[in-house]
Amino acid sequence: MLPTISPIITRIKIYSLIGVIAWSAVVLGTLYWNVTDSKRQAYELAKQSAVDNFKKDRATRLWSTSHGGIYVTPTEKTPPNPYLAHVPDRDVVTTTGKKLTLMNPAYMIREMMSDYSKLYGVKGKITGLIVLNPINTPDQWEINAIKSFAKGAEEAVEIQDIDGHPFLRLMRPMWMTKGCKKCHGHLGFKEGDLRGGVSIAVPMAPYLQVVKKKINILILLYSVIWISGLVGIYFIFSRSKIYAIEKNRSEESIRSLNLELEHRIDERTKELQEKEARLSAIVTSSPEAIITVNERREIESANPEVEKLFGYTKKELIGHNVNTLVPADHRGQHDQYIKKYLLTLKSELIGSGRQIMGQHKDGHNFPLYLAIRHTRLGKHHFFTGMMHDLTKEVEAERLLKQAKEQAEQANEAKTHFLANMSHELRTPLNAILGFTQMLQRDPYLNEAQQDALNIIGKSGQHLLLLINDVLDISKIEAGGTVALVQKSFDLQVLLQNVVDMFSVHAASKQLLFKVKKDNPLPRVISTDEGKLRQILINLLGNAFKFTEKGEVTLRVRSESQSEHSHQLHFAIEDTGMGIEEEHLENIFSPFVQTKEGAAKPAGTGLGLSISRQFIQLMGGSISAKSTPGQGSVFSFDISVVIAEDSEEQGNSSSDQRIIGLAPDQPPFRILVVEDIQESRTFLVNLLKNIGFHVKEAVHGKQGVELFHAWQPHLIWMDLRMPVMDGYEAIHQIKQTEAGKDTVIIALSAHVLKDEREKIFQLGCDGFLSKPYTEQDLFAMMAKHLGVRFQHEGDKNSSLASQTPQAFLDIPEDIKKKLLASAALLDQNACLAILDQMQSTDPTEIARLKAMIKNYNFEDVEKRLI
Structure with a gap:
């Protein structure tokens, strides 16, 4: 019996070996194709990234070229370009004194790509065989690419190592245009010449890392598939061997053997049917809609999810064109994709997923996700699509976007609310703190009165701190920043x-x-x-x-x-x-x-x-x-x-109270434009008491009229006023020749950044936030007018050294009138007499007016007698 069965066993072994080899070849071939395809995809993605960066750089360069470059503030990082010294107006100064320098497109792109490389690793530059700046000198690869452009090539792409790391390098030519002549015309280029190229280097490491992970997964997956196949082949080999032996041994009982074989065939058929049923069940029970289409765009199969998704029955779909499921305005594009793929077997859509629009049987369109895989069986092509409805996801995205917009609107509304509340609180607080400071200047107050004023001032400052706390926390919550003021x-x-x-x-x-x-x-x-x-x-x-x-x-x-x-x-x-x-x-x-x-x-x-x-x-x-x-x-x-340890730390005269104007200065004309009476009265009285000539206006229109009539040296301008606001008043004044030389300082209880930017754009010279201190106010005037003040404790202060004898030069008749009015406690008469004494020391007159306004007539008499 053995000699008879041996050839059969041998043939079974040969067939099994062939099956193992064929199975291994199929698995390895498929694995190789997937690995190769993954590397190709990584290459294509990297190239596309390089092309996108090129287009971005080209659009930026063309825009800059069309505008003749851009002007920026010179810094250590972006100094004036020495290679543009031949270009007229390379360095300019604005009307406000700000210095600017020209950045030509190449300079701008180089600086931009330097920052871009640090952030994202993508390198790039504009280069050529002849360059304006040696830093743009091409490397050997770029030289070869430029030479190929001269021979007609439109693009150079290659993967190279840069600093030991792989990069995909892409370069496209750059031609001489009319806009390039400004900076590069002196190098000998003519319009239409090849000037060089734009080089982009995209790091391959991220793409290769993804490919490596994908390859590891593929190897593991195909190893499992290959081992499963070997197990199946071994199972078939074992079963065939047993079958052959049993057949040989059962030749005498062929009938029983046939019955056994029929039984086994029935079992195998049942197994195959079960496997087919399991496969069908998997497809049928899949939560994804799965559809198969041939190269004629005819639907070959569809699972129940397709019926649910589109509303058609399976019978209505099989054999019909897949365009039935696509909106009419998308069908032509869909057909072109399939035709193009069948001709080239290349498409960015095959093997990847994307969002498309589907059409339901009832005619309504809806968004869905579609992933397509291609299968070729002999000469026939089949496309398997896996789909699911994106209606909920798209709606959720819309609602999320809407919620974000509402949150941003709410945040903006909160910011403006806080700013308005700040204005409403700061305006009366400005009057409280202002008049408190004025009263504290009176040297004739007793200690209890000074203590009371100190309490008012400290309470006002505490309220101001609370307001600032709310504004600071508002900035922090809105993602803004609070500035750090460094000083010694x-x-x-x-x-x-x-x-x-x-x-x-x-x-x-x-x-x-x-x-x-x-x-x-x-x-x-x-x-x-x-x-x-x-x-x-x-x-x-x-x-x-x-x-x-x-x-x-x-x-x-x-x-x-x-x-x-x-x-x-x-x-x-x-x-x-x-x-x-x-x-x-x-x-x-x-x-x-x-x-x-x-x-x-x-x-x-x-x-x-x-x-x-x-x-x-x-x-x-x-x-x-x-x-x-x-x-x-x-x-x-x-x-x-x-910091440096200075003995003068904290002892400068600027920290001491200002009591008047320093001598030998011209009379300064100051205009106060403020609609709030309390704030206006405080500021006018403070300035008059120091010795300034002051006029006041209650709205912007009156302020403009007084400016034309009086020509003040400095204008304190409130921003929110009736009739005409401060913005329009500043604009009208700064439009005149005289207004350009007039100092305008804005006053506002608003502290929003955009408001400050707006007034400076109108030409305003400074900004002071309410409530302000007299030190801040006088410091601003000293900065913009160069005015000098006398402080308490100054050795040369005329007020510090004056005695009653200093006023013996007052005309006797005026002194008698003033003493008589003071004896009658007539405040208005005393003030009217003082207004006639402008030739006398204005600081002392301001001191006398302060005494009279506080009804200190006894002290007035002591200073005059």
Whole structure:
């Protein structure tokens, strides 16, 4: 029996071996094709990225060329181009004195691509065999590409290593145009000449990484498929071997063998039917709509999801053109895609997914996702499409976009609301603080009156800080920034001022207030003094607010980081009520207060949030730890620069009160344009008391008329006024020849950035935000007019040294009239007489007017007698 069965077994082994080889070839071939296709796709994507970058650079260059280049502010990074020295107007100065330099297209593209390369890794430049700037000299590959352009080539593409990393390099020619002559005409180029090319280098690393991952997945997948096939072949081999042996052994019982074979055939048929049924079930139960189309665009098969998606039955679809499922205006494009692919077997749509429009049986169109795969069986081509409805996704995207727009509108509305509220609060606050400062200038107030004015001033400043807190947190929430104002100041003085501020509060609550310096502190440092002061006030204020007994300690320590920089560590410790642990992580959020904090008055919930933002802005961090019932510790650190230790720190005359104009100056004419009576009265009286000649207007139109009639040296211009606002008034004045030389400083309780930009575009010379201090106001006048002031304590101050004898030169008849009117307590008569004494020292006249307005007639008599 064995000699008979051996040839059969041998043939089975041969067939099995052939099957293994064929199966392996199919798997390896398919794997190779997929790997090759993945690499090709990576190459095509990289090339497309290079082409997109080229188009972007070309559009930018053409735009710049059509405008003759662009002018920018010269900086260390973008200095005037020495290679454009031959170009007229390379460097210009604007009417406002701003210096600009010309950037030709090549210069602009080079700077732009330098930043673009740092951000995204894509390199690029404009180059040629003859270049204006040596930095644009081509490398060997670019030289070869330019030479190929001269021979008619339209593009050069190659993958090369740059600095040890693979890049796809693409270069296209650049021809001499009329707009290029301005910068490159002197190099010998004529219009139409090949001037060089635009080179783009796209890093291949991201694409190769994706390809590598995809190849690993393909290898794993095809390994599983290959092993599964081998198992199947082995199974068939084993079964065939057994079948042959059994057949040989059963030759004598052929009938029973036939019955057995028929039984087995039935089983195999059933297995095949089950496999086919399973495959059909997979397709049928797939959540994706799956459709198969032949090269004639006829539908070969469709699963139930297709019926649900489009509303047609399977019978209505099979054999019909797939264009039935596409809107009429898209059908021609769809046919072109298939025709083109059948001719070239290349299409960016095959093997990838995209969003298209489908048409339902009832005629309505809807968005759907379509992924197409191509299969070729002999001479026939089949396209399998997997689809799903995108209606919900598109609607969700629309709603998300709508929600985003609504959120942006709400944020903008909030910003404008806060700005308007700021204006409404700052306007009366300007009058309160302004008249407080005027009253504080009166040397004849007693100590109680001065204390009362100090309380009013401090309360007003506290209200201003609260307004600024709200605006700062609004900027932070809107994604904006709060500026850091660096300046040098005496750290010891700042700490002492803060200590003095809270010492009275500590005494009133019978608390012990300690200041501990763990090591010697630098005296003069450079950072934002105002923000550091506000941080300390916020944290100490909270400590005293929530501490009813015990002590509050301010601990300061300095840590040297380098020769010129230190790290300052602050800790505010208290023995107050403490904070629950679950509240600690939220206390730095805006408007968040603990239960105990909400029960306390005068709290906004902004102090800790703003303090943290300021500390982070100053390069530091803040933390808090607390034990309920025992107290809290807030610690923060900031980086500071050690400044020059000057003995004059904080002692300059600019920090002292201004009491008048310095002698030997021309009479300055000042026009105040302000509709709010309180603000106007304060500003007019303040300027008159200092010695300026002042006129006032209640709206912009009257201000323009007074400007033409009086020709003032400086105009204080409010922006929001009836009849004519400040914007239009500034515009009309600056349109005149005289107005161009007249200083205009805007006054506004609005603090929005776009408002400031608008007034400066109109030609305004300065901006002062309400409420302002007299120091800010006088500093602005000194800056723009060059006016000099006398300060308290000046050795050469005429007011500091004057005695009653200094007024003996007043005409006797006028002095008698003034004394008589003062004796009668006639305020109006006294002021009218003083208006006739313009030849006398204007500063002393201002002092006398202040006494009369405050009904200090006894002091007037003492100065005149």
